Amino acid sequence: MRLPDYSQRVATCLRGRRRSHLVRSLAGGLHWLKAATSGSVTNDNLGKDVVYSIAGGKHELWIGRQQGGLTHLYGSGLTNSKTYTEADGLAQNAVYAVQQSRDGSVWAGTLSEGVSVYRNGRFTTFTSANGLASNTVVSIAETPDGTMWFATPRGVSALSQGRWRTFAARDGLPSENVNCLKPDASGALVGLEPHRAWPS
Numbered sequence: 001m002r003l004p005d006y007s008q009r010v011a012t013c014l015r016g017r018r019r020s021h022l023v024r025s026l027a028g029g030l031h032w033l034k035a036a037t038s039g040s041v042t043n044d045n046l047g048k049d050v051v052y053s054i055a056g057g058k059h060e061l062w063i064g065r066q067q068g069g070l071t072h073l074y075g076s077g078l079t080n081s082k083t084y085t086e087a088d089g090l091a092q093n094a095v096y097a098v099q100q101s102r103d104g105s106v107w108a109g110t111l112s113e114g115v116s117v118y119r120n121g122r123f124t125t126f127t128s129a130n131g132l133a134s135n136t137v138v139s140i141a142e143t144p145d146g147t148m149w150f151a152t153p154r155g156v157s158a159l160s161q162g163r164w165r166t167f168a169a170r171d172g173l174p175s176e177n178v179n180c181l182k183p184d185a186s187g188a189l190v191g192l193e194p195h196r197a198w199p200s
Contacts, residue, residue: 109137
């Protein structure tokens with residue numbers, strides 16, 4: 001069965017949201033809005049799950065799900081899909097944060113089992129035993145030097161050239177409960193927690 005062509009409805013929102021937008025509903029599913037029309041993306045039972053996070057670009061999307069793992073939408077019109085779960089090596093089926101790095105690797109931060117990276121057809125998982133501040137990963141970002149950053153309730157962890165480092169209150173964080181990461185225009189990392197930004 002051929003699925004509807006979502007390429008113009010879904011992918012354009014990742015090119016500046018000029019023509020359409022993706023909407024994730026707390027009630028579940030992944031939906032699109034374009035002018036006065038709307039619709040739903042139903043691949044791999046997405047309509048029956050809560051979408052936690054979205055990453056990707058024009059030709060592919062990666063969807064982090066509350067219960068269903070990590071779904072990849074790809075191909076012409078983003079009509080093809082494949083979902084990865086614990087059975088495929090993903091650390092946990094509750095994927096809270098997704099980030100696709102510049103080398104094409106896909107990072108999936110889970111609710112309580114660390115972060116898995118999908119590279120060359122297989123998953124590798126990192127946890128607090130490897131140097132991650134917490135096994136709950138709520139946001140992921142990449143800075144221009146290739147460092148991967150992970151926001152957790154116990155600080156911010158960085159992975160660079162195979163080495164881990166964690167930044168916590170002792171390093172100047174106003175709070176270790178960091179819930180968002182975003183590189184700014186200069187390439188520096190900005191971490192956010194309720195009512196504050198770091199570095200300030």
